[in-house]
Each structure stands twice: as C-alpha cells, then as structure tokens.
Amino acid sequence: MSVFEKFKRGLTKTRDFVSAQFNRLAAEFGHFDDDMLDELEMTLIQADCGITASTESIEAIREHIRNTGDDSQAGVIGALHETLSSMLTERKLTLERGRLTIYLMVGVNGTGKTTTSAKLAQRAKREQFRVMMAAADTFRAAAIDQLKVWGERTQTAVIAHDMGSDPAAVVFDAIQSAKARGTELLIVDTAGRLHTKKNLMDELAKIRRVIDREAP
Numbered sequence: 746m747s748v749f750e751k752f753k754r755g756l757t758k759t760r761d762f763v764s765a766q767f768n769r770l771a772a773e774f775g776h777f778d779d780d781m782l783d784e785l786e787m788t789l790i791q792a793d794c795g796i797t798a799s800t801e802s803i804e805a806i807r808e809h810i811r812n813t814g815d816d817s818q819a820g821v822i823g824a825l826h827e828t829l830s831s832m833l834t835e836r837k838l839t840l841e842r843g844r845l846t847i848y849l850m851v852g853v854n855g856t857g858k859t860t861t862s863a864k865l866a867q868r869a870k871r872e873q874f875r876v877m878m879a880a881a882d883t884f885r886a887a888a889i890d891q892l893k894v895w896g897e898r899t900q901t902a903v904i905a906h907d908m909g910s911d912p913a914a915v916v917f918d919a920i921q922s923a924k925a926r927g928t929e930l931l932i933v934d935t936a937g938r939l940h941t942k943k944n945l946m947d948e949l950a951k952i953r954r955v956i957d958r959e960a961p
C-alpha cells in the first residue's frame with residue numbers, strides 16, 4: 746500500500762462524517778443559510794479541522810456567497826475546497842542557525858505529540874540543523890522508549906531519565922546538554938494532559954519556568 750493510500754484509508758472516517766453531515770444539511774433546502782453554515786462550522790470542528798481553520802473556512806464561504814450570491818451545495822463545496830486547499834501550504838521551520846530554539850510539545854493524550862516530535866526532528870535535520878529531543882513524558886515507561894525508538898530512527902540524541910522522575914529535571918538536563926553541544930533545536934515531548942488537571946498543568950508551568958530561566 747502506498748503512503749498516499751494509507752493516508753486516504755486513515756481519513757475515510759473523517760471524510761464520511763463530513764460528507765454525511767454536509768449532505769444532510771444541503772438536502773434540507775438545497776442551499777445554505779446562516780444557521781446551516783454555523784452547523785457546518787461545528788461539523789468541521791468535530792472532524793478535528795481545528796478552530797481557526799474551521800472559522801476561517803466558514804468565513805470564506807460567507808464571503809463567497811456575499812460576492813456571488815451562490816449559496817448552492819456545489820458553490821459551497823467549491824468555496825470550502827478552495828479555502829482548505831490554500832491552507833495546506835508548506836511552512837518553513839522558524840529556526841535560527843547557531844542559536845537554541847526549544848519546541849515544547851503539549852496537548853491532550855494521544856494527539857500525536859511524540860510522533861510529531863520525531864517528524865519535526867527529521868525535518869530540521871534534513872535542513873542541516875543540530876537537533877535533540879527530551880523525554881519529558883516520564884509518566885509511562887513506554888513513552889520514554891517510544892521517543893528513544895524515534896531517536897534511533899531519526900538519528901537524533903534523546904535525553905531521558907527513568908520513569909516517574911521529574912519532567913522539569915529532564916528538561917533542565919536536556920538544556921544543559923543542548924548548550925554544551927551547540928544544539929539548535931531541542932524538542933521537548935511531554936505527557937498528554939487535559940487542561941482541567943491542575944497538578945499536571947502545574948507540572949507544565951514548572952517546565953516552562955525551567956526553560957525561561959535556562960534558555961531565555
């Protein structure tokens with residue numbers, strides 16, 4: 746199976762969900778009004794398009810309708826297609842040669858922090874930056890091993906302590922090591938968390954303080 750086919754298969758559920766909702770909305774009147782566009786916005790958000798991208802897409806559709814008067818199903822699909830495609834342009838990494846930049850990977854459980862850490866490491870290395878990763882998810886032993894495997898695959902050094910240790914201490918060590926080695930990108934992989942868990946948010950604040958103090 747090609748990479749492209751894998752992506753297509755992975756996105757089948759999302760696509761089916763969005764098109765089912767879209768068709769349900771369009772089937773009611775055959776054209777889109779304000780309330781239906783609000784619903785379409787909710788559908789995009791539920792399909793993980795992200796708040797900003799969803800809001801901007803719907804705004805672009807509203808503008809399309811204002812400008813052309815075309816609120817048909819086909820017109821709305823066309824406008825949505827165009828605005829989403831235009832967002833998918835490749836962005837350059839904002840790194841500076843010879844200077845340490847730190848990416849702190851934060852997010853809800855299972856949203857791809859560790860995988861994205863590896864992708865970013867790979868990409869920065871391809872652009873000839875000196876890269877390191879820090880295993881600041883000390884919550885699960887498997888999380889540390891997972892990052893180490895990505896370290897091997899991408900040939901990136903990984904700073905790790907034992908499971909259960911203080912993630913802020915891992916970050917402290919990683920920054921010292923990054924400075925000593927002239928690292929230009931340090932990617933800090935943290936444990937997944939919900940913003941409602943106070944102790945986990947405090948832990949994150951502590952990591953931030955270490956970064957602000959050691960690598961302002």
Ligand SMILES: Nc1nc2c(ncn2[C@@H]2O[C@H](COP(=O)(O)OP(=O)(O)OP(=O)(O)O)[C@@H](O)[C@H]2O)c(=O)[nH]1
Binds near residue numbers: 755859
């Ligand atoms: N389809 C798809 N799957 C992904 C992507 N990124 C990560 N995954 C998968 O999603 C699952 C979770 O990814 P992780 O990178 O471990 O997520 P995480 O945020 O580090 O998870 P926690 O550390 O448990 O909070 C894994 O099975 C990944 O293979 C992506 O871009 N596309």
Ligand SMILES: [Mg+2]
Binds near residue numbers: 859860888935936937
């Ligand atoms: Mg992870």
